[in-house]
Amino acid sequence: MRRMVFGFLVVALAGFGGGTASAAGVDAAKVAAVKKAASDFTALAKGSETSGQPPRESDPKVKALLDVVFDTSVLNTSQPLPASELGNVNEWMLQVLTVGTVYYFAGTGYTDFSKVAGLDQAAQEKLQQQINKNVAAFAPEMGRYLDAQLQVMEGLIWCVSADLAAHPDNYKSAQSQHGLGQVRSGLTTTLVGVLTTLPIDGLSDEWRRARLPALSAIEPKAAAFLLPDQRASLHDVAAQVAGQMTDPAVKSGLTDFAQKIGG
Secondary structure (H helix, E strand, O other), rough: OOOOOOOOOOOOOOOOOOOOOOOOOOOHHHHHHHHHHHHHHHHOOHHHHHHOOOOOOHHHHHHHHHHHOOOHHOOOOOOOOOHHHHHHHHHHHHHHHHHHHHHHHOOOOOOOHHOOOOOOOHHHHHHHHHHHHHHHHHHHHHHHHHHHHHHHHHHHHHHHHHHHHHOOHOOOOOHHHHHHHHHHHHHHHHHHHHHHHOOOOOOOOHHHHHHHHHHHHHHHHHHOOOOHHHHHHHHHHHHHHHHHHHOOOHHHHHHHHHHHHHH
């Protein structure tokens, strides 16, 4: 069932509500540090698209960079981020995706998802096979990437949802409605991508179990934010993946996610 599901690029956030002043959670300094770490990482990763050998977290220098990009502890708050920080969260998500893409594309000859959109079916299948191998081969880094992606996404949609509830008039323009639609679509794609990664051969049940907390955490915010048809689609994907699992904890976690996201 695994298909070409690529990373979610957050777009079109301009025009959303302005929010109110508050203590910064994802401030300019945080984003600057993340961007520098991602830039340093991609410099180390240069050529891995052909060599098949991306930087690994077993190297202390690499781990330090990944720690900066993937550390989402600042998002562990009891309140949503103010809408004024949406741009910063958006930029953070882009850097998370930049790092994750390195592991996806190791040994494929590609460095950018936009370059593979026009591939024929045979080429896409070959690419997907290599990506699947990479997910298993670089499981420690891929696990951290997927968790960070969900955690930053959770912070983003919580921020948008809270501002939408507080300032509904700010979301009536065509631009804002288009932006909301893109974020909902991106969230759906992100969740489908994570769910359909779990059955990949070579991943351990321990690794799969480790992905459940981030899925469980984002579920209530995603359920409140997504449209009914998107929730139904995610229910079906999660239920299908659960049916493929043999580990009781993984199966139970995915079944619970499916039931709750589907409403």
